[in-house]
Amino acid sequence: MKQVKFGTDIYIGTDALTKLNDFQNERICVVTDNFMVESGMINFVTSNINDSNEHAIFTDIVPDPTIENVVSGVEELSKFNPSVMVALGGGSAIDAAKAIKLMGMKLDIIKEVTLVIIPTTSGTGSEVTDFSVITNKKENLKYPLVDDLLQPDIAILDSRLVETVPPTITADTGMDVLTHALEAYVSTEATDFSDALAEKAVELIFEYLERAYVDGKDSEAREKVHYASCLAGLAFNQVSLGLCHGIAHTVGGKLHLAHGRINGILLPSIVQYNSNENQRALERYATLARKQGLSNSKGKVAVRSLVNRITELRAKLNMPANFIDAGFTKDDVTPHLATISEEALLDPTTKTNPKTPTKEDVRQIVSKLF
Structure with a gap:
């Protein structure tokens, strides 16, 4: 017997980001990288988070996120105690956010959290998978993680976010x-x-x-x-x-x-x-x-x-x-x-x-x- 399971709600179209307006009275942490902030891309997200919510932005994400990067992310996010995590970016930001959620929940540091993925590249498909890839720099290894907790709850696909990809x-x-x-x-x-x-x-x-x-x-x-x-x-x-x-x-x-x-x-x-x-x-x-x-x-x-x-x-x-x-x-x-x-x-x-x-x-x- 095989199971066919689609665990992520997918929102598409140029108005898909308005889905973020549905969140009310939540603690929303946006996980992204500095480029998304410096380029103004972060405004696509923050402009759709209404004033009933409290939000924070975590930008300490490195390319090919490492185990250390994930550990520091868990520590920082635990201080904010989010009820919603929004990952904005390419594969690195998304993999990091998913791994932070997984490690945080496994260690009982981060409680139940809704995971929203907004990809800004068209490649990994990570917005709908229970996969994440983390790097061990000491051993020069990449570890594919597979766990049900990595499955995003919501994916938002807005192609406007990928028009500036080189x-x-x-x-x-x-x-x-x-x-x-x-x-x-x-x-x-x-x-x-x-x-x-x-x-x-x-x-x-x-x-x-x-x-x-x-x-x-x-x-x-x-x-x-x-x-x-x-x-x-x-x-x-x-x-x-x-x-x-x-x-x-x-x-x-x-x-x-x-x-x-x-x-x-x-x-x-x-x-x-x-x-x-x-x-x-x-x-x-x-x-x-x-x-x-x-x-x-x-x-x-x-x-x-x-x-x-x-x-x-x-x-x-x-x-x-x-x-x-x-x-x-x-x-x-x-x-x-x-x-x-x-x-x-x-x-x-x-x-x-x-x-x-x-x-x-x-x-x-x-x-x-x-």
């Missing part, structure tokens, strides 16, 4: 969306429900991501990519991900390269790896290729058309095709290769990959990209 970040986060959708589609736990969400996310990314990259003010493209991110998040929250994320998490900890950029480098190789000697994955990739109008064929020919479409999109987004293009040398990764191979297999997202990898498989995949 092209490079638009590309990186968009490729992360595509990876989420493709990995959910071939997950060993995939269902008709997750398939429908993943298929639509892939369709929207292939149609609109390049447009959003070229012209950030293209409101239709921005909205569609924003929704694709959420759809892919809903899909993988049901059925998890795969080896691409398993490798990306550990490589990101070692090389400190943007997560979506790592996924973009790895994704074509992972599709080829999964479809080799794994009939189920091959058939599912081929089916998706036909549904996206990329091929009329079956089997390896259809999979090749899917890989070609991914690499074509990657090139149009001016993203690196390998780690050399991304500015690294083989010497940068060689000392970490054994650890990467081990850690990728231990990553929880790898468990649902359609093909069970070995350490040597991971080593070969990464080595060929240098």
Whole structure:
């Protein structure tokens, strides 16, 4: 028996932020970063919090939030004792807010709190998932956390908040969306429900991501990519991900390269790896290729058309095709290769990959990209 559960209320459209007006007599803590305050983006939130509430703003968020960052967040938020937490920002602010809530409640420092997520990038899908990723800087590791307490109560999707995202970040986060959708589609736990969400996310990314990259003010493209991110998040929250994320998490900890950029480098190789000697994955990739109008064929020919479409999109987004293009040398990764191979297999997202990898498989995949 499998459970299909959608635990987050999602509000969309240019008036979605008015949902914040529904809160009355609450203690609202906005978790964000300094850029959101300095750029004035925070006003989208504070202008919609009515005077019956008391609110505070916590901005001590670092890129790739660390365990220490989360601990300090718990300490600071416990002083305010919020009844509502609003996370505004990209993946770092959202992951930090979710982890702060989880740790605070596990330690009985933060009481029951309503978690509202307002993403300002279109990539992680974290506004609808029970996932969070925290970094251990001492060990150069990224830990994916999975817990029901991480599931947001409310997600607010307003595409106006992503119109100023730079092209490079638009590309990186968009490729992360595509990876989420493709990995959910071939997950060993995939269902008709997750398939429908993943298929639509892939369709929207292939149609609109390049447009959003070229012209950030293209409101239709921005909205569609924003929704694709959420759809892919809903899909993988049901059925998890795969080896691409398993490798990306550990490589990101070692090389400190943007997560979506790592996924973009790895994704074509992972599709080829999964479809080799794994009939189920091959058939599912081929089916998706036909549904996206990329091929009329079956089997390896259809999979090749899917890989070609991914690499074509990657090139149009001016993203690196390998780690050399991304500015690294083989010497940068060689000392970490054994650890990467081990850690990728231990990553929880790898468990649902359609093909069970070995350490040597991971080593070969990464080595060929240098």
